[in-house]
Amino acid sequence: MPRYKLTVAYDGTNFHGWQKQHPPGSEPLRTVQGVLEEAVIEAVREKVNVLGASRTDAGVHAMGQVAAFNSTFEIEPAQLVEAVTSRLPADVQVHEASIVPIDFDPIQDCLSKGYRYRLASARRRSSTRPLFDRHYTAWSPWELDVEAMNRAAQHLVGEHDFASLTRLNHGRETTIRTIHECKVRAEGDQRLCIDVSGNGFLYNMVRIIAGTLVEVGRGRLRDDVIPDLLESRDRGRTGRTMPPEGLCLMWIDYGG
Numbered sequence: 001m002p003r004y005k006l007t008v009a010y011d012g013t014n015f016h017g018w019q020k021q022h023p024p025g026s027e028p029l030r031t032v033q034g035v036l037e038e039a040v041i042e043a044v045r046e047k048v049n050v051l052g053a054s055r056t057d058a059g060v061h062a063m064g065q066v067a068a069f070n071s072t073f074e075i076e077p078a079q080l081v082e083a084v085t086s087r088l089p090a091d092v093q094v095h096e097a098s099i100v101p102i103d104f105d106p107i108q109d110c111l112s113k114g115y116r117y118r119l120a121s122a123r124r125r126s127s128t129r130p131l132f133d134r135h136y137t138a139w140s141p142w143e144l145d146v147e148a149m150n151r152a153a154q155h156l157v158g159e160h161d162f163a164s165l166t167r168l169n170h171g172r173e174t175t176i177r178t179i180h181e182c183k184v185r186a187e188g189d190q191r192l193c194i195d196v197s198g199n200g201f202l203y204n205m206v207r208i209i210a211g212t213l214v215e216v217g218r219g220r221l222r223d224d225v226i227p228d229l230l231e232s233r234d235r236g237r238t239g240r241t242m243p244p245e246g247l248c249l250m251w252i253d254y255g256g
Contacts, residue, residue, distance in 0.1 A: 001070050003104055004080060006050075007096040008036060008065040013135045013245070014091060017058045018065070032056075032092060036067065039087035043080065044073035053106035053252050054113065057204075059244030061136060064114075064251040066106045106252075112180060114197040114250045117210040117242065119144075121217075122190040137191070138210075138246030144217030146186050152216040153182040153194070155226035156209065163233040165209055166202035167241070175202060175233075184213060195250075204241050211239030 016029040020037070028034060037050040053066040075083065077097035084094045121140040122128035130137040156179050163175040179198040187193045194210050212229070215221040221239075229238050 001072050001102070002074055002099050003068060003070050003102045004077070005098050005100045005104060005106070006036075006067045006069075006080075006084070006094050008032070008052075008067055009063050009093050009095055010061065010065065011091040011135070012056060012059050012061045015058060017060070018052050018054065018056045018062075032062075032065070033067075035089060035092060036084075036094075037069075039084045039092075040069060042087045043083040044071045044075070046071060046073060051106055053110055054249055056247075056249055057244050060247045060249070061245075062249040065249055066110075066252045066254075068100065068104055068106045070102070109254050110200075110252055111255050112197055112199050112253045113201065114195065114253075115201070115206045116248050116250050117194040117196070117206060117246045118187070118191070118248070119193070119210070119214070119242075119246055120191050121214075128190045135245050136248070138243045140214055140218075142214075142218040144192065144214065145219070146184055146192050146217065148219075148223040149192075149194075149213045149217040150184040152213055152221075152223040152226050153184050153209075155224070155230075156182045156196075160230045161233060162202055162205060162230070164229050164235055164238050165205055165212065166235070167204045167208075168235055177202065177205075182209070207242045207244070207247060208235075208238060208240075210242040210246065213239070214242070215239040 010032050015032050018032045020031050020034045021029040048069040050067050050069045080097040081094050118137045120130050120137050121144045159178040161176050177200050181197045183195050216223050
């Protein structure tokens with residue numbers, strides 16, 4: 001029985017996140033896992049369970065989500081890509097497929113993940129607020145100091161307790177994570193992106209990191225305050241949770 005690994009991209013705008021959801025007494029919500037699993041079942045002609053590496057929230061996008069499933073149906077990976085994608089809606093695509101060891105776990109075997117948060121900012125809404133890319137770029141109505149934000153971002157690198165940068169009642173046993181890289185750079189006029197990679201992320205963690213760096217960029221927080229915020233473990237001292245549309249899961253690394 002082969003086990004297949006899929007690399008999946010999707011526009012999260014019209015999805016209720018990755019994970020399947022079936023509220024009692026109502027129809028299942030439209031989720032990426034749900035539509036992908038249906039397409040795979042049609043392609044391989046048998047019931048399968050598609051497991052994803054990252055449970056992205058409603059409105060969050062992905063370029064490099066990873067999923068896996070077992071099947072008795074043997075098919076060449078390149079043919080599997082075409083067979084599944086042809087059965088998917090226009091806002092989801094399978095970019096790559098491969099056969100992996102039967103014990104491959106897309107969650108537990110993950111070594112690191114990379115996210116990107118895109119943001120437009122300026123006081124002049126009429127000319128700078130996102131329009132055609134509004135589903136993929138968040139908006140901040142302030143002038144932001146990108147260099148100050150990048151200096152602050154460097155204090156996030158390393159192993160820390162990120163309790164102050166996750167949602168309350170996050171449900172995780174530990175809030176200690178390791179950030180490998182965090183950079184803020186300009187991306188054209190009044191646009192910027194925040195790239196963050198690490199060995200794992202807490203609920204809303206990247207969006208709260210983005211919100212905290214925005215507070216630095218607009219001058220409400222100093223660029224050297226991050227160590228104090230981490231030590232405090234106080235969610236009330238950090239920035240707001242930024243909107244989901246700016247966030248994209250870029251890649252997941254398994255080594256080798």
